[in-house]
Amino acid sequence: MPRDKVIALLTDFGLEDNYVGTMKAVIAGIKPGASVIDVTHGVRPQDITGGAFMLSSSYKYFPEGAIFVVVVDPGVGGERRVLCAQTGKHIFLAPDNGVLGPVLSEESEENVVSLVEVSNLKFFLHDVSGTFHGRDIFAPVAAHLSLGVNPARFGPRINEFKRLDVPGPVNAADGTLSGEVIYVDRFGNLITNIDRARIEAGNARVLSVTIGKKEIEGLGATYSDGRPGETLALIGSSGYLEIAENCGNACESLGCSRGEKVTVRFNKG
Amino acid sequence: MPRDKVIALLTDFGLEDNYVGTMKAVIAGIKPGASVIDVTHGVRPQDITGGAFMLSSSYKYFPEGAIFVVVVDPGVGGERRVLCAQTGKHIFLAPDNGVLGPVLSEESEENVVSLVEVSNLKFFLHDVSGTFHGRDIFAPVAAHLSLGVNPARFGPRINEFKRLDVPGPVNAADGTLSGEVIYVDRFGNLITNIDRARIEAGNARVLSVTIGKKEIEGLGATYSDGRPGETLALIGSSGYLEIAENCGNACESLGCSRGEKVTVRFNKG
């Protein structure tokens, strides 16, 4: 008997309203006892970049066969398409607005096996609203996927998907590396777009990391490498350079947030 | 083998404390492996009207046999009764304070098959506190329901339940229709008490919707019918007239919230 496939939900719906609960109700009606895991529903409303980061930093930890339902969808009911992307290990359902960009990009370990535009009404709820496709399209299609329906039945095969227009880090002529804060978590940790590979590429030691008016010496390995209240820079758990405060909130202490520029200096030689 | 019945939890407990987790612990102790779905726990503290709206706009999406546990209960421990209402498709457990009003009202598709006052201590936790019936009464009773216990064993049959005293929309002599905002969701969408049937009753086209100082022309079908930042009126996913802002937050932009008056003008002729 095949193992039960996990359905992983990631939305900007929050948990204040009944939107997530209603999606789970629809799934339970089609696939009773489905295994559903909430990746998060705390993406800021309509924040496609934030949703993409939440997905790309978590999907690798899900078991093979997981079905990701990513609903950060400011264009709901408009002309944007609904994508179903199958890769070697997972299936991703999402609006074609860039939210799957990082996960499906060439840097990723995920290789797209098939890409389909989801349009077959047969797999939707009978009445499709213009404003809640999470309930009317994404939830029922995900439930059918977990029942083993082949994505090819959802609609025509397509070749292109929208990528996300996010700035990457930049190597300057003076040998420094510049990037920016792309996510701030609950603890006030400032997560940048500079990944471990980029930092280690030059085989040089990090001298300092500058954010706002703050210059931080070297890299730490864990939060408690600093004294309580000390700001430090380290490679965080998602593999990106992160500015944190031991037992504190770096976002508040530094007055920095998303978009803030970060510069890394190296010791060449 | 009978299908597993879903237990659907809807409370004002929030997720900051351990109240919801403790209810689930009690359920798991009586019915290991129970299928529990959180409708939402984000109802504002003691907001019976908000809880009733969350329930009435989601219950239809749950599979047949679902057991709803609705704990918005400012009168906990006092003289209010605990209701168990069985309808053709679902079972509802809630304090008798009006929160089940809309779902059980005559307009609803749900027909009440039996109505019982839950009072049989045999199905409660051994020690019943005066302040947390979610844990001590609602959770264990729901778990027993999911095991197949007949509601008639919970207590005496009753004939009446408390209805909710909420204002409905009003047709004025000048042909306009007036209502008010009854719910504001995470996205700042302003949901009114004017339902689709009421708007379509006159077979007339909507000319404009007025809220606060804002007059909106006609009805849209989806958020992206407006330009980004544009305010629009549409029939939302729960079937009610809603004022929204494309890629924005209508509640903040208009400075309107719950209770705000809304007027619909029609093109007669």
Added chain:
Amino acid sequence: MPRDKVIALLTDFGLEDNYVGTMKAVIAGIKPGASVIDVTHGVRPQDITGGAFMLSSSYKYFPEGAIFVVVVDPGVGGERRVLCAQTGKHIFLAPDNGVLGPVLSEESEENVVSLVEVSNLKFFLHDVSGTFHGRDIFAPVAAHLSLGVNPARFGPRINEFKRLDVPGPVNAADGTLSGEVIYVDRFGNLITNIDRARIEAGNARVLSVTIGKKEIEGLGATYSDGRPGETLALIGSSGYLEIAENCGNACESLGCSRGEKVTVRFNKG
């Protein structure tokens, strides 16, 4: 066949980010279909005392065999140990920072059968980050526990664990009992460190409870013993003296929060 053991998660991760979702993904990869219950993830960042209270006031309601994973861990990646404590009924996984103190203390009904330092890399994720042991250590170890792995395989047996340095209530020479607010819940209820046993010890009737400038006469049994808006004192659902406001928020009305002193006066004779 042995019953499925519940994995109970209690963290300060919040639900805005993907931390909790990623822990659940790791668990699902090792133990497909695991029964996971969220106690709460709303503990304030790095608030060990708050986490300890959330645990001690809920664990008794979980079924026997439950595996508690308590990740409030400001010292993550540093020298603090990871504990696995087995008691007669439950298993507790947590950093050795005091968060298990109240549950394992002698006053508790839980008797520690074995205490192990979790250090065997074989049960961790392959790459262990310095900042997210919830994902890399706690989640996989919990999943292995739920598969029936003996805690003795996780590392060496130890004899000591860190206790929490929290102030207890004090009996004064004038016969009064003094304590403080240790937790404020979503409803603004002010929960103190004075438990029922302490209040009932003297076999005397409570005359009044004083908090800030407010003196409350006697004890109520439930919130609705007060008029709407009235402040009252009662023994709350976790067994501690609590100051609440009927249909209101005592924390806001009284301007009191955690740490506020509370004095109980008795009628002797």
